[in-house]
Amino acid sequence: MEDKSLEDGALEEKLAESLADLVPETHTVSEGEFAEVVGGALEAVGGRLLFKMRLDRNGESEHVAAASIGDGGERQFLVLTLPASGGALKVEAASKSENPVASLAASYAGLMDVFQAAA
Template sequence: DTLDDKVLESTLAESLADLVPDEKTVSEDEFVEVVGGALEAVGGTLLFKMCVQNEGEGQHVAAASVGDGGNRQFLLLTLPTGGGALKVETIS
């Protein structure tokens, strides 16, 4: 079954909210650990990750997939390197 995009986004964001501190520098290893754990909970797979500069601010970015075959959904996860809210978006 395909999860509704908004349900999938909110489920991942909620599961990650408690794991990511608001005001702490987040290392790449911490980002991968948190994202990997959340994806495991929904049967997802981390496809790749990188750190980028966005308007002068560092951000961890990851792409992931959930499901397989015709039910596969792709996600984009972003988190400021300085801490804050993780953003989860489905990609069509």
């Protein structure tokens, strides 16, 4: 089995490449713009948005999304963050992220799986 950190790194790099033209750099980023950027990035890698929110951390406001890629035991979780004031979208594996949302990604995905099975 390949080193999990190498897989995470390759996934983060692929997403970062797909985002190059989508990220608003110099203005306040709206919820809609963030959703568009995240949606485009996830579409490029076959990912699924789990949830998104806006948080205030360390005196700064940021948009945060959790996403999953793959299914079953191969599923990986990502955290995508973008400062509300604009800038670069940060994509990281939830397993390496220090963002408090990272710990929620797998739990939320499990909950959604249960709801889909019950429907």
